[in-house]
Amino acid sequence: xxxxxxxxxxxxxxxxxxLLAAILLVILALTTLAFYFAQWKITAQAEKGFQRNFQxxxxxxxxxxxxxxxxxxxxxxxxxxxxxxxxxxxxxxxxLLYPSARDELHDLxxxxxxxxxxxxxxxxxxxxxxxxxxxxxxxxDDEVGDLDPAIEAQLSLSSLPQIPQVGYIEYTDKSxxxxxxxxxxxxxxxxxGDPISALVVGFKPTDLVRATPDSGITSGLWVNNxxxxxxxxxxxxxxxxxxxxxxxxxxxxxxxxxxxxKGVSYLVFYKRLxxxxxxxxxYEICLYSLTGAKVQVNRxxxxxxxxxxxxxxxxxxxxxxxxxxxxxPVEKLALDSERNREQRRRAEDALISxxxxxxxxxxxxxxxxxxxxxxxxxxxxxxEALLERDKFQPEVYxxxxxxxxxxxxxxxxxxxxxxxSRMDAGHLIISRESINLSRVIDQWLDDxxxxxxxxxxxxxxxYPSELWIRGEERYTSLIVQNLLENARxxxxxxxxxxxxxxxHDHSIIVTIGNTGSSIPQDAQPHIFKRFHYSSSxxxxxxxxxxxxxxxxxxxxxxxxxxxxxxWTEFELRFPTAS
Amino acid sequence: MRPRHxxxxxxxxxxxxxxxxxxxxxxxxxxxxxxxxxxxxxxxRYEIVNQNGVLSTEPPLGVxxxxxxxxxxxxxxxKQIAQKDxxxxxxxxxxxxxxxxxxxxxxxxxxxxxxxxxxxxxxxxRYRSDERPIPxxxxxVPGLVTLRCEIHAHMRGLILxxxxxxxxxxxxxxxxxxxxxxEGRYTLKAWIDSKTTREKAVELRNxxxxxxxxx
Numbered sequence: 038x039x040x041x042x043x044x045x046x047x048x049x050x051x052x053x054x055x056l057l058a059a060i061l062l063v064i065l066a067l068t069t070l071a072f073y074f075a076q077w078k079i080t081a082q083a084e085k086g087f088q089r090n091f092q093x094x095x096x097x098x099x100x101x102x103x104x105x106x107x108x109x110x111x112x113x114x115x116x117x118x119x120x121x122x123x124x125x126x127x128x129x130x131x132x133l134l135y136p137s138a139r140d141e142l143h144d145l146x147x148x149x150x151x152x153x154x155x156x157x158x159x160x161x162x163x164x165x166x167x168x169x170x171x172x173x174x175x176x177x178d179d180e181v182g183d184l185d186p187a188i189e190a191q192l193s194l195s196s197l198p199q200i201p202q203v204g205y206i207e208y209t210d211k212s213x214x215x216x217x218x219x220x221x222x223x224x225x226x227x228x229x230g231d232p233i234s235a236l237v238v239g240f241k242p243t244d245l246v247r248a249t250p251d252s253g254i255t256s257g258l259w260v261n262n263x264x265x266x267x268x269x270x271x272x273x274x275x276x277x278x279x280x281x282x283x284x285x286x287x288x289x290x291x292x293x294x295x296x297x298x299k300g301v302s303y304l305v306f307y308k309r310l311x312x313x314x315x316x317x318x319x320y321e322i323c324l325y326s327l328t329g330a331k332v333q334v335n336r337x338x339x340x341x342x343x344x345x346x347x348x349x350x351x352x353x354x355x356x357x358x359x360x361x362x363x364x365x366p367v368e369k370l371a372l373d374s375e376r377n378r379e380q381r382r383r384a385e386d387a388l389i390s391x392x393x394x395x396x397x398x399x400x401x402x403x404x405x406x407x408x409x410x411x412x413x414x415x416x417x418x419x420x421e422a423l424l425e426r427d428k429f430q431p432e433v434y435x436x437x438x439x440x441x442x443x444x445x446x447x448x449x450x451x452x453x454x455x456x457x458s459r460m461d462a463g464h465l466i467i468s469r470e471s472i473n474l475s476r477v478i479d480q481w482l483d484d485x486x487x488x489x490x491x492x493x494x495x496x497x498x499x500y501p502s503e504l505w506i507r508g509e510e511r512y513t514s515l516i517v518q519n520l521l522e523n524a525r526x527x528x529x530x531x532x533x534x535x536x537x538x539x540x541h542d543h544s545i546i547v548t549i550g551n552t553g554s555s556i557p558q559d560a561q562p563h564i565f566k567r568f569h570y571s572s573s574x575x576x577x578x579x580x581x582x583x584x585x586x587x588x589x590x591x592x593x594x595x596x597x598x599x600x601x602x603x604w605t606e607f608e609l610r611f612p613t614a615s
Numbered sequence: 616m617r618p619r620h621x622x623x624x625x626x627x628x629x630x631x632x633x634x635x636x637x638x639x640x641x642x643x644x645x646x647x648x649x650x651x652x653x654x655x656x657x658x659x660r661y662e663i664v665n666q667n668g669v670l671s672t673e674p675p676l677g678v679x680x681x682x683x684x685x686x687x688x689x690x691x692x693x694k695q696i697a698q699k700d701x702x703x704x705x706x707x708x709x710x711x712x713x714x715x716x717x718x719x720x721x722x723x724x725x726x727x728x729x730x731x732x733x734x735x736x737x738x739x740x741r742y743r744s745d746e747r748p749i750p751x752x753x754x755x756v757p758g759l760v761t762l763r764c765e766i767h768a769h770m771r772g773l774i775l776x777x778x779x780x781x782x783x784x785x786x787x788x789x790x791x792x793x794x795x796x797x798e799g800r801y802t803l804k805a806w807i808d809s810k811t812t813r814e815k816a817v818e819l820r821n822x823x824x825x826x827x828x829x830x
Contacts, residue, residue, distance in 0.1 A: 120768045121729070128761055130731035227768070228670070 052371070053364035060360060064352035072345040076338050083334050088293075091304055091325045094254055099308070102321070105243060106220070109158070110201045113222045116141055117236040123227055126234050134165055135175040138236075145238065146180065157243045161217055162208075165224075166235040170194040173234070182239065184208060194315045197232040198223050204316020205260040208239065216258060216265040218242040219316065242266070259284060259307065259320040276303055276324070283307065284320055302327040396462075403458040406451050413451060417444040453579040457567070460586050467509050467590045471614050474504040474545060477514050478536060481521045485534075493531050500538030504545045505614035508591040513611075519584040520595075520607055524551035527605070543613050548598065550606035561597060639819035642792040643827040645785050645805045647675040670761065670773060671808035678709045678775055678806040679791045679829075680782030682814070683799075688780065693717055693751070696762070696772055698726045703762055703772030709782045709806075710754055710774060717751040718762075720744045727765035734758030734776055741766070759809055775806060805829040 121137035145160045162182025165173045171193045175181045191206045202221040217239035224234040257266035275298040291308035304325040420441045459465045524534045532552035563569050565585045568578040585595045593611040691714045697704045699721040720726045729738035739750040754776040762772035785791040798821045804814040813829045
């Protein structure tokens with residue numbers, strides 16, 4: 038931790054702590070997520086791998102099984118085709134059937150050696166079926182393999198099959214209960230082509246457990262709701278029950294299921310060994326214990342857990358480093374920000390002070406104007422009263438007239454100042470009534486014509502009789518008056534005033550041009566400023582300023598179009614009433 | 616001289632000789648099943664075929680015989696059915712009861728002729744062409760005997776054991792002629808296949824020729 042900064046700037050230190058906590062939280066969440074997904078993925082993949090191995094091992098076993106079935110079936114079929122057997126069946130010599138078969142099937146039954154007798158390729162018994170599918174009983178000394186009559190009856194079929202059939206039956210061999218795999222091959226008449234008999238041969242079923250000692254698979258046969266083979270001793274009862282249920286409910290010839298018993302999970306695969314057979318169904322059951330797989334998966338989980346822990350530790354260190362790196366500029370930013378805040382506060386204070394000063398100034402000019410207005414009015418009234426008397430010398434009258442003119446001028450200045458101070462204070466509210474600007478201009482042109490020194494000035498006008506704008510008439514009148522009086526005031530003898538107006542793009546544009554001396558080029562940008570004087574003008578410097586401010590309050594504007602070569606022209610623009 | 620001329624000459628000679636004796640003659644025709652020769656076979660050989668459990672020769676041949684009881688002769692000539700090219704030759708052999716039939720093997724391979732027929736059960740075992748004496752059997756019980764080979768499952772031969780000495784195998788066109796028959800009332804039978812034997816009552820007079828058709 039950087040304690041000096043903490044001491045100096047508590048906000049910046051808090052940021053570093055929060056950043057560190059946030060990064061730690063993110064790393065913790067990511068590590069947890071990664072751990073969870075990795076172990077989930079690896080468990081799923083491991084299980085898939087076990088399934089795949091299991092299926093591959095099973096596939097090999099099934100190929101062996103199918104090969105064995107095909108071999109045995111073909112062998113039985115070849116034996117059943119023997120001419121003596123056909124002759125016995127076709128030439129009505131059934132008494133010679135089993136004696137003939139004894140010779141033909143001798144090899145299948147006995148074989149050459151003891152090992153063959155123990156193998157699953159050695160036949161344990163055989164019988165022939167008659168035309169109705171029932172067993173043709175042999176004589177005792179026919180060496181066909183002893184069978185209890187009840188078991189022998191299990192070999193009978195409802196009718197002779199058209200294709201080889203595989204079945205599983207229980208039989209007693211040397212007082213031991215055993216399961217036999219029987220293969221029934223049809224015998225077709227060489228004369229009619231119809232099945233006339235079937236040879237049913239019983240074999241010892243293949244022991245898949247012994248066949249695959251290293252595959253981790255145990256297997257057995259499921260016939261008549263019982264398990265046979267090496268499996269029956271290993272399988273917990275609950276697994277057997279699950280298998281029975283799956284076989285009974287499944288309706289399919291093969292399926293996978295996962296069964297747990299006594300804390301051990303098993304992958305179970307069952308497959309009907311004799312689909313579409315006329316004999317009762319026999320299923321091959323293969324079990325794969327997931328104990329070893331579980332140990333492997335747990336080991337993987339531990340490995341992932343340890344890796345995640347170290348990753349988290351690494352993340353801790355990295356986050357501290359990253360938070361230090363990131364917080365440094367932020368601390369600097371915080372300091373800068375504090376300085377900026379101070380500067381802003383000072384600027385705001387200055388602004389408030391200036392605003393107060395402005396307000397005070399506005400109030401002062403308004404108050405001053407009000408205070409001046411009364412004495413000037415009294416002064417003017419007094420001078421007018423003196424002029425009405427006739428006992429003075431003519432020089433005195435002349436002086437008084439000059440005084441009256443100056444007081445009137447002073448009154449005009451005071452009125453303008455009052456109006457401006459109201460505008461500055463924001464107290465001037467313009468009403469929005471319809472005004473015919475043409476009429477206002479007409480009135481003021483008439484007044485101009487009436488003035489004594491205007492006779493020699495030519496006034497021309499070109500505008501429609503109606504130009505409607507929105508505003509307050511006394512102020513629009515004041516605007517027009519200011520501009521027209523300027524046009525007259527600064528005209529030359531025998532000069533000209535031209536007033537034009539037109540409507541253009543929702544605006545009414547009035548241009549007022551006059552002859553006379555031009556406004557100097559350097560003065561042109563300042564003519565609308567308050568108290569602007571130039572050497573060539575005789576006004577008090579408020580008229581144009583008042584006119585422009587009032588026009589802007591009406592939503593319009595004034596500007597100088599040109600002032601050169603004996604022609605000065607202003608353009609006045611108002612929005613139309615519509 | 617062409618074979619046809621020889622046949623006619625013998626026939627004429629027989630007629631002249633027989634005219635003086637007391638023997639009767641039956642001639643006629645048996646309607647045989649239509650032949651179903653296997654496609655592609657050029658050489659006309661006779662073999663036993665199965666059609667829905669019925670054994671007959673292919674091309675079809677019949678056996679016409681005079682049924683009745685006749686004194687058994689002291690000795691009968693030995694007949695032969697050879698195994699040649701994995702077939703019985705002839706494939707159909709009518710014999711009188713008590714006839715010995717030899718089964719010479721003319722092939723280079725082993726044969727094992729046996730029969731499980733009720734009329735005669737025998738098994739000659741395996742033997743080659745140099746087997747001496749030639750394996751033989753005496754047929755004492757009338758009936759049809761199916762010959763099989765234990766090694767060659769497709770081989771079939773028929774021996775028709777008859778009580779009468781008067782029998783003849785028809786020509787391929789179904790025509791037959793039985794000479795030197797004793798006079799009297801008899802049943803004339805025509806064996807066509809293992810399941811079909813037709814018969815007609817005939818009355819034979821010495822020196823007469825009876826025309827009987829089994830159509």
